[in-house]
Amino acid sequence: MASYLFLCLFLFFPHLYASSSSGSHSCSHHEAASLIQFKNSFSITQTVHAVRYCSHIVGFQSYPKTNSWKEDTDCCSWDGVTCHHLNAHVIALDLSCSRLYGNFPSNTTLFHLPHLQKLDLSYNDFNLSKIPSDFNNVSLKFLDLSHSNLSGPVSRSLGNLLQLTDLDLSRNQLSGQIPRSLGNLLQLTDLDLSRNQLSGQIPLSILNLTQLEYMRIDGNTLEGSIPDEVTAFPNLISLDLSGNLLSGTLPSWLYTAPSLKEIYLSQNQFSGHIKKFQSKSPELICLSSNNLSGVIELSMFSNLPNLNYLDLSHNSLSLTSNSTSSVNHILPNLIAIFFSSCNLSEFPQFLKGLKSLESLDLSCNRIEGKIPQWMQEVGNDSLSYLNVSHNSLTEVEHFPWKNIAVLDLSSNLIRGNLPIPALTINVFLISNNSFNGEVSSLICNASFLRILDLSHNNLSGTIPQCFGSLSDSLEFLNLMKNKFYGTIPPTFAKGCNLSNFNLNGNLLEGPLTPSIFNCKGLEVLDLSNNKINDTFPHWLGSLPQLQVLVLKSNHMHGSLCVNSSKSSPFFSKIQIFDLSSNYFSGPLPVGYINNFKAIINLEKIGSTVSYMGMYDYEGSAFYTYSIGIAMKGQDVELVKIFTMWMIIDLSNNQFEGEIPKVIGKLNLLKGLNLSHNNLNGGIPTSIGNLTSLEWLDLSSNRLSGTIPNRLADLSFLSSLNVSENQLHGQIPQGKQFNTFGNDSYEGNKGLCGFPVSKGCNIIEPPPPNVLKKDGSKSNIAFGWKVVLVGYGCGVVFGMSVGYVVFQTGKPKWLVNLVENQHEKRRRRKSK
Structure with missing residues (x-):
């Protein structure tokens, strides 16, 4: 058979x-x-x-x-x-x-x-190619062009692919509106247009996609409201429209869609109230950073037995303790809660029932006093992320959580000795409190510690020597504005992973330890406002990643002369170089200036990020670096260091000789301060090449000659100070120079023309001290005055007293989890 x-x-x-x-x-x-x-x-x-x-x-x-x-x-x-x-x-x-x-x-x-x-x-x-405009294949079911550097509009011809079930155009540079023709793809189950530059409204035709299970259009600039129809998207499992400009109220189908498990609508402009969910499917709800309002009763989520992630942060919502105390049995499966800026005055009582909580964010509320005793039982074995920063907490006894990885207590009113967190800690932030006493060396037992920020407290004693041995894991160490004394630990070993080291504003003395040279990845070093007594550490110039060096206000001395060839790697990536208010002498460091390749625009910065800091592989900021520096005559702490800031400050030293012409090669320079030195000669005309310059301070030197007319072409120059010199002749007229006041020029008797009162039609001999042949310095009263006016066309710099910036949105583990799950699912479908 x-x-x-x-x-x-x-x-x-x-x-x-x-x-x-x-x-x-x-x-x-x-x-x-x-x-x-x-x-x-x-x-x-x-x-x-x-x-x-x-x-x-x-x-x-x-x-x-x-x-x-x-x-x-x-x-x-x-x-x-x-x-x-x-x-x-x-x-x-x-x-x-x-x-x-x-x-x-x-x-x-x-x-x-x-x-x-x-x-x-x-x-x-x-x-940056465009998507082809003649897609016509009655057989293509799966199309993935994500992460491919495509630009231009989304082709309308994609609507011809009637058999298509999966379409992924995410993470390109696509622009324009979402074409209505996508509504023809009736078989589509997976649509991903995220992380592009799409604008306009979501087309009504998208409601035709009744088979859709996954829709991601996050990270664009979409406007208007979400198309609403009660019976829309009966098969939708995951919706991500976060990071747009969407407005209006939340659509009615959001509360009733029978299969909807994941809702990401954060960082939009939605308004109105949150209603009670009718479907029991949602497992993740993220509505943070909108304009939602009203009092939140957690009973509106009582129908969601599978809910494990809830983010209502940064709205105009009020979550009162009364509304949370009666529902401690309703949401037993929550593992992540984000209630930042929810007008809380105490720890919500419903947390008592959450034994498996993993992430909790109660930052930016009105919580006072101490962390209650019962909180020790909340997620005792599971809590890995706790953020209670920016409240009014006054006391912390100890940290009972055994598996804590991220702990943020910054910007509170906490006093007393510093408690030591669990050995599992990765990120420990306690800045802007009133902790005192010495730092115990027990903290060095936390061998996974990556970020340690103890800044802006009253901590004292010597810096634990073990910090040096901890540096094989530690990437960010900030001890700024405390009362540490003694010397910098000389124990940084080979393999040191520090990228940011900040000791600004302490009482440290002695020389700078050369063991810092073992930290090959160091990007930012701020040792300013201490008592460090040393010659200039030339060996720092060989650190290959060093971008910011701030040594101002110490007792450093000696010459900066160095024998370096053009091929020398010295400071090739430096962007901010601040040695002000020390005792350095000799000529300005021409050898170093010649090697500032990042400022000369010879060494590509190679970064697509906006601010210096710690980023994940996806390019998302986790923690941004900050420093203290003088800008336009004002001492400020920069909350973030913009990657394009290029600043040189050598003021308040004893440098002598002429300003070198090579300074004109630094064409990306934004701020130059050489004031309060013994510089002589003329102002180089090459400074006119610094077309990005925003502030220039050459005051309180012995400069002579005229102000070069080429400086009038510096269209971004908003602050100029050449006062207390020996300049003469007519002040350049027009453009930016019409905005500078008399304070910019006082102490130069030979200058004439607007804005000084002396006209240029009177012929007078140059000032007597210009004629001195012995080179002796005349008695000039040093002073700091600067004009902060301008056309407004210069770059506006963000400044703040606050020092730490910590991203309190989705924790990194959640972002990575969502991305990994999405990619793995997509990969399985493509096989």
């Missing part, structure tokens, strides 16, 4: 036997030629960001798959190509993470693959 059936199959369906038995069928010459032509459209490169993403998210290393594509070979054997097992037609093409670079052809030969069902070109670089 079996033989008879086999004979029938062979006689009536011989093609099945031929296709499946020998496996000898190879892809058609036409399809192979189309693939080769597509390959030849691109070169192979290595985009660092894409490579990093492939490793961390996708889960494998990027490599050029098309290198295996050879003519006159079976394309079904090529990397990334999948053929039908019966007829050998190309049905899937996966070139993700293939290091492709070049312009995406508008008439790409991929359209010549009529049987193609899956196309994945993610994590490549298509050089």
Whole structure:
């Protein structure tokens, strides 16, 4: 019987036997030629960001798959190509993470693959190409062009792909509106347009997508309200529209969608009240950073037995203790609660029932007194993230949580000795409190500690020597504005991972320990306002990543002369160089200035981020660096260090000689302060090359000659001070110089013209001290005056007394979890 059936199959369906038995069928010459032509459209490169993403998210290393594509070979054997097992037609093409670079052809030969069902070109670089406008494949089901550096509008022709179930265009530079034609994709289950530059409103046609399960359009600039229809999206599981400009009230279907588990609507402009959820499906609700208002009764979430993540932070909501005390049995599965800025006056009573809590954020509320005793039982074995910063807490006895990783107590009123957190701590922030006493060396037992910020307290004693040995894990150490004395620990060992080291505003003395040289990744070093007595540590110049060096207001002395060739690596990445208010002497450091390649724009900064700090592989800021510095005559603490700030401050020293012409090479410089020195000679005309300059202070020196007219062309210059010198001649007129007052020029008797009262039509001999031949310095009263007016066209710098910036939105583990789950799910569907 079996033989008879086999004979029938062979006689009536011989093609099945031929296709499946020998496996000898190879892809058609036409399809192979189309693939080769597509390959030849691109070169192979290595985009660092894409490579990093492939490793961390996708889960494998990027490599050029098309290198295996050879003519006159079976394309079904090529990397990334999948053929039908019966007829050998190309049905899937996966070139993700293939290091492709070049312009995406508008008439790409991929359209010549009529049987193609899956196309994945993610994590490549298509050089700001536009999406082709003639997609027409009645068979393509899966299309992924994410992370590919595409630009321009989302092609309307995508609406022709009627069989499409998955569409991912995320993390490109796409702009314009979402085309209405996407509403034609009735089979679509997964839509991802996130992290682009899309604008306009969400089209009403999106309500046609009744099969949709996952919709992500976060990180754009969409406006208007969310399309609303009570029966919309019956199959939706996850919705992410966060990080847009959406407004109006929350749509009615949000409360009733039967399958909806994840709701991300944070960082928009939604208003109105939160209603009671009717569906029991939601597991995650994130509504933070909107304009939602009203009193929150947690009973409105009582129908959500599976709810494990709730974020209502940064709205105009009020969550009172009365509204939380009666529901301690209603939400037993919560593992993450974010109630920052919810007008709380005490720890919510409902927390008592949460034994498995992992993350809790109650920052920026009105909570007073001490952490209550019963809080020790909340998440005792599970709590890993606790943020109670920016409250009015006055007392902390100890930290009972055994697995705490992030603990933020900053900006409270806490006094007493510093408690030691669990050994599992990664991030410990207690800045802006009133802690006193010495720091116990027991803190060094926390071998996973990455960020330690003890700044702005009353801590005293010597800095624990063990901090040096802790530096193999420690990346950020901030002890600013305390009362530490003694010397800097000389114990930083090889392998030191410090990237930010801040000791500003203590009582430290002695020389600077050369063991800091072991911290090869150091980016920011601020030792200002201490009593450090040493010559200039030239060896710092060889730290390859050093961008900010602030040594102002110490007892440092000696010359800055150095024998360095043009190829020397000294300070090649330096952006902020502040040695002010010391006792340095000799000529200005021409050797170093010649090597400031980052300021000369010869060394690419290579950073796409806006501020210096600690970032994850995705480019999201976790903790930003800060320093104390003088800007336009004012001492400030910068909350963030903008990556494009370029500042040199050598004021209040004993430098002598002329201002070198090489200063004019620093074309990215924004602030230059050489005041209160013994500099002579003229103002170099090369300063007119500093087209980014915003403030210039050359006051209280012995400069002579005229003010170069070229300085009038510095269109961003909003602050100028050349007072108390020996300048003469006419003050440049017009443009920015019309905004500077008399204080900018006082003490220069030879200057004439606006704004000083002396006209230039009177011929007078130069001031007597210009004629002195012995080079002796005249008696000039030093003083600091600066004009802070201007056209307003200069860059506006954000300044604040607050020092620490800590991102209190989604914790890093949650962001990574969401990204990983999404990517893994998408990968499984693409196979």
